[in-house]
Amino acid sequence: MDMKVGIASAEEDLELERKLAKKLKVKKGGKLRGVDDGINILFDGISSALDSLEDNEIPDDEEDYKNIKSSKRSAVSKKGKKRKLSDASDQGLEEVLSSNTAVEQVDSTLAEATHEEPSVKAPALDGKRKYVPPQQRSLVRNESDEYTQFRRSVKGLLNKLSESNLESITKEMSTIFRMASRSVASQIISEEILGFCSQGPRGNEQFAAVFAAFVAGMACSVGMDFSAKLLASLAKLFEDEYQKGDNLSLRNLTLLLSYLCIFGVCASDLIYDFLILLGKRLMEVDVSTILTILQCCGMKLRGDDPAGMKNFILSVQNRVNELKSSSMVDGHPKIDNKRMEFMLETICDIKNNKKRSKEDPASHTWIKKWLQKLKVEDILLRGLKWSKLLDPCKKGQWWLSGEMTSSRDNVEEVANIIDREVLEAQKFMQLAAAQRMNTDARRAIFSVIMSAEDYVDAFEKLLRLDLPGKQDREIMRVIIECCLQEKVFNKYYTILASKLCSHDKNHKFTLQYCLWDQFKELESKELIRSMNLARFVAEMLSSFSLSLSVLKVVKLSNPNQLTPKRIMHFRMLFGAIFEYSDAMVWNVFTRIALTPELESLRNDIEFFIKQYLVNTDNTLSTKFKIARKALNNVDGVLM
Structure with missing residues (x-):
């Protein structure tokens, strides 16, 4: 009877609770379905008969109901394992368990709780893995996903990279570069660029040029540390591939390095250091790498640093002589003689200023203009050495400081070089004093002109003198004076002067003013100086650095001014002009045909040539006819 009464009372309570829940719009679990009005607070801690209804359990009384609920929680927390009831003080629960009905209810409750919430055993930790606290696991997983997505975006842009979309891809890449940390972004982009360039089929110059221009554009946008880190990764990858003997990958990486130098990412001193390192080993792979560099940027290296090219050539020649002396190892030659000969021929062509047709194609012109707009000269990496790129202990902004040699041998070598330069400078200072170079500026200009390797070297060193005020005017005076001092005319001075004028x-x-001063002193000039001056002016006219208007201060038709020395000088001048081709003669005289103010000069030139050249030498009559027609060439048509 007691059990039946308990069941009946429980059903009535259940029905009452349902009606109350429906009226109050309470969801299952105790939450209101409408706007929270605070009533749920009243039901906190009060058990509901709805919970027991789901399990088809109706407990006898309130104490038994609480015990069953606690048994549920214990069963779920221990993953389905039943615990023995050891608390003898809980008499209410013992009374429930004494009857078979109550035991069946508890067993069914435990079984259903176990079935509803199955336990999942945590996998055993791998001893090799690093333990990550639970609160940091989501963070690590999100960072990995972020970097994976970043790498995927980088690959997608590099897959589309070409010469036509180079500018747009660079802008887009510089935008996503700022979406990750600077070091991680630089590392990922560098890895993908080197992967594209080193792996796969044989790369060509155009492919390497596009990627090198992309690196230069990125460095201009995000900073020169990006290109420095990429160069360090390139050097490390090159040495790894060198150990593996992967010639294809080495060639592709060498092309990329060469075009990085061409587009102004790294200076030529890094390439020279790399070439000298290859020249010391000079195995077959080294010869192929040297050939690739020289064919790609050999002329640029010569123009940037002729002295460095000279040192490299000497080191290669010494190494070649050593190999020839011990050319056989175990009956086999150390290196391919044909490839070696071709390398030496290439070096000889560069030394003699014979430009290769493969170098500096016209398709790269717009790339250089684009990089000039980005001010690529500001991100040029100077003073780097190949050993510095491979140094694993680089610290701080290592790409800014460069590297001064630290080993004993290198210090001694630098000291010897400095000593030689000091001795040469002293010799040139003595020569300058002997040539009446009486100011510091003139002595410095004289030393540069006379010690330069060629006109390109002299031109760049003269620009680096950075003479204050108007002292740069001394450059032309010193050039003319050096030219007139030569016992045999040297065309070097005219080429240098033309380069400066352009x-x-x-x-x-x-x-022009210097030449006018020289014309005033013709009466007192020695014959050799007058002849050199005539040849100098003729060369400047043929290069179109000057025009015949420079002679307007000379009255070629005035017999009072035409002394024997002056007549002889201008005869040598026009005779040197007539030694050129007919087209050159036509163009030289046509340049003053269109200016009305130079009509008197044209008449004076025609009179002088006819009177003092053609009358004494009939072989010049043909050239004189061409010159006279050119002086009357009002249309200004050039040949």
């Missing part, structure tokens, strides 16, 4: 118009005006 660089800055002020040098052209200075040259």
